[in-house]
Amino acid sequence: MSNPVIDLLDLKKYFKEVKAVDGVSLSINQGEIFGLLGPNGAGKTTILNILCTLLKPTSGNAIICGHDINKDKDAVRRCIGIVFQDPSLDDQLTAYENLDLHGRLYHIPKDKRKQKMEELLELVELSDKRNVMVKTFSGGMKRRLEIARGLLHQPEVLFLDEPTLGLDPQTRRHIWEYIEKLNRDTKVTIILTTHYMDEADVLCNRVAIIDRGKISAIDTSTQLKKQIGGEVISIKTEDEFHPDQPWIKNVNKHDGCINLTVEEADQKLSLLMNIAQEKKINIDSVTIHKPTLEDVFLHFTGKTIREEEANWADAVRTRRRSRSR
Template identity: 45%
Template sequence: MEFIIETKNITKKYDGFTAVDSINLKVPKNSVYGVLGPNGAGKTTLISMLCTILKPTGGTGSVNGYDIQKQAKEVRESIGIVFQSRALDDILTGREHLEMHASLYGVPGNVRQDRIEEVLDLIALGKKADEYVKTYSGGMKRRLEIGRGLIHHPRVLFLDEPTLGLDPQTRESIWEYIKELNQAQDLTVLLTTHYMEEADKLCDEVAIINQGRIITADSPKNLKRELKADTLTLNVDSPEEFIIKVRSLKFIKEAFLLDGEVKLLVEMGENLIPEVVEFASREGFPIKSVELEHPSLEDVFIKFTGSKISSEGQ
């Protein structure tokens, strides 16, 4: 397998605080690769080092075969970037944005207009190209930012929280668009996200990051398969006492508390609900409610970190 992004123990420290701690990544060529984690986990710092915006304080990294420190110019020529914060000028048209960035990226004048038309077609903004950006919807603005990052035909596109702040319907349309770009443009996409569903639906491989470290990495399917368990969520009185008792059941793979509820990891959960309910009643812990969930990326994250990602995270 060919890897287009690789890091070896890449590290970033700020006055004694370690934002990124000895991360090793291998991103396959032409994949959509996700870095999943909460606000403050180190996602943006990591992507900023790979884009040569920040210099590592330790370790090494390469993008498209170029060293991110020794060959920063070549790295920048190989990549497109869409930042988390919006960076569009409302008084420019979509076309003017693309013209400006084509010039900044050094796209030759004799092919620039053809390239702009090509990108406008890719991002489905041809009919709105000559209208001011202030008239665009949130999804259209995001597509324009992605198109701007593609104007010079990069090998890698970095997306930092690409659907943050968008409504669910627009978010899904952006997912579809990113996937189509990946498949049609011989393009590797590395994105950061805190949305479990985004990582699950969009990414070929996901690296879970927490407190500056990569905890685990694999395809979403394999990560969920590793749990080999369904989750039973129980609402009972005295959950701390109950969890000690319930661990005596041989079929319980793992038991823990989360937000005051008891989480039990079991195989074939639907077959075990009656036995768990009977056990709880017998031990003096009548169950108020029980829910069955099959493994999700959130379960994987909770298993490896002991917490869940806030919906307000980054």
């Protein structure tokens, strides 16, 4: 049974001509780990900032735990916790002091605050570092402390903006384990943003693919991959190869590869090789794989997430250059 705690209703946020969020509607169920997956500049942080009531939407609305983000900011703020994309701990304070400060800001009574802080330091395995100044912490330890802080006032919903950005693979896995554990133990609903395919794949119950302010697809990662169906044959060739066949379900070209989605790839591969031979196409290599989230992203947006990020970086560089002129 679905039980939505968050409803986004045609949410839009325009910054002058930039349509950062361009009509996003979705529902997130109680207890879900929900991922917003998209490249740099897709609009992920803007969505979170609107849901946290830090930004006013241009139009549209969202209801969080029954409260309207446009009309009832305080009630919304009471039921959410957030871990920002950019680190926001006080480096000159200890782990304990950082948590305590947050608890006081939320007016959590002293005894309750102490008890919660102990529990959470335990949960993120930082109990023995409680009196250590945060400036000596590693990136992963800081992230864990920020997650603990976001949970201190027992929010029903926790927003995590790029929880593992810039962390090494081992630390990222560790953070995933904490996120899963706290979702399991506290039943908190978690909405996270990421541009890591593996993070969305492993951690999230459902994923929304977001590109240029719009949602291109929402489902479990398994279902998203199933929507593509079959298998993907990637053929690397420098020649123009157009194997127009009715059994090819989808075609994408990028990085000097033509990617064909087909059923029964082993059989189709020999047919494709025959066609290539007839057309005198030189093939450098061929691989077959089950669809990945990367293929899903390519299917729905026509680009890989890396290409999107490269385009975005180019656009930013161009803008900077024209400004400096």
